[in-house]
Amino acid sequence: MALIEGFKLKNFKSLRNIEIGRLWNTRSVEPLTPLTTVIGKNGAGKSSLFDAFGFLADCLRFGVEEACDMGGRGGIKKIRTMGSTEPIELEVYYRHDGNDRPLTYQLAIDIDENGRPFVKSERLRQRRKGESRGQPFSFLILENGEGYAWKGESIGILESETDTIETIIETPETEKIKLKDNRKLGIATISSLAQHPRISAFTQLIESWYLSYFSPDAARSLPLAGAQKRLSKHGDNLGNVIQYLEREHKDKFKQVLRKIAEKIPGIENIKTEKSIDDRILICFSEKGFIDPFYAQQMSDGTLKLFTYMLLLADPNPPPFIGIEEPENGLYHKLLEILAHEFREHSTGTKGGAGGSQLFVTTHQPYFVDALKPDEVWIIEKDGDGFSKISRASDNEIVKNLAAEGLPLGGLWYSDYFDTRM
DSSP states (O other): OOEEEEEEEEETEEEEEEEEEOTTTTTTOOOOOOOEEEEEEETHHHHHHHHHHHHHHHHHHHOHHHHGGGOOOHHHHHHTTTTTTTTTEEEEEEEEOOOOEEEEEEEEEEEOSSSSSEEEEEEEEETTTTTTSSOEEEOOOOOOTTTEEEOOOOOOOOOOTTTOGGGGGTTTTTEEESSSSSOOOOTHTTTTSTTOOOHHHHHHHHHHHHHEEEOHHTSSSBBBBBBOSOTTTOOTTHHHHHHHHHHHOOOHHHHHHHHHHHHHEEEEEEEEOOOOBBBBEEEEEEETTTSSSEGSSHHHHHHHHHHHHHHHTTOOOOSSEEEOOTTTTTTTHHHHHHHHHHHHHHHHHHTOOOOOOOEEOOOOHHHHHHHHGGGGGEEOTTTSSSSSEGGGOOOOHHHHHHTTTOOOHHHHHHTTTOOOO
């Protein structure tokens, strides 16, 4: 399964300079786990870090200018860290599967003389085939929309500190690149070319990321009938996805129903019905009641838990799932169960679909109680107002207390995670 092992950000909102997990030049650092959770107080930067993944995906799909304006981001000047005149920089270090050579993507976005964002530079790096050590070679280098890409599986160039695009020696495997629009990512254009399979594989990874901004009110909407394979980010097509699983993957849907019945006493069955005007109604049957309840009558917590179980039952799950604050509306004793479900899915244990790395943000200690120190990252605001982040397993006191059986959420609630103490 594809796994993001590290992520780096510079000059993005309050995240002036942070990195989590392993990067191409910090390979002694432990990588991110299949289930990665970021915790912190309100306003610490959790949502900004979560949005950085969505921002990169939007840059790929729509271009950097539209991405800066989307989702209430407010434009490049609002996104760039206050007081900074440097570019926004993002770096992703990932491995397509456990035996594959890791790949690094680096992106820098700056502001032109008209105040508009543009792609200042892009770079993709990977080691030679068969090499487990040594510096990675660049097989895509772009600066201001111009540069080089290396065709096929040939590696490219191993740069020194003095190398520039002007010093690159062209070979038959070297393709010179000049983009028409420097507000579009180079990888978005080049990935469609058959001679660049590695770039195509990376863009497909980003395009398939799923970031959940689930809203119970959206899930209570009445969409037109029609099966759909995947949930929208707000969950407004919940009925369509149920319809798809009912028709195409009955066994998986039954597994979801069994899990819901175990976790929410009284729920016996969930199904869809069509209204007169061909819209989908989600029906919940409860013990002791003859008539079903509809989604519009169910609690936020029931809808949310059902939606997460449905997401994890996806027969073809996305490689990366981001979920922001899953605890909202859920009974606190369900949070530990939900954390276990997330881990089982991300690691593929207990017969789950598996195959998805989960990235979760939370400020609920009950959810954190079910986690391991290496799965938890603590984000805080420093004295200068910028965010900093650290791993719970790097705190020896927390690590030792967790090894003794003390739950992480309780330790966090008791301020053992506070690096200022």
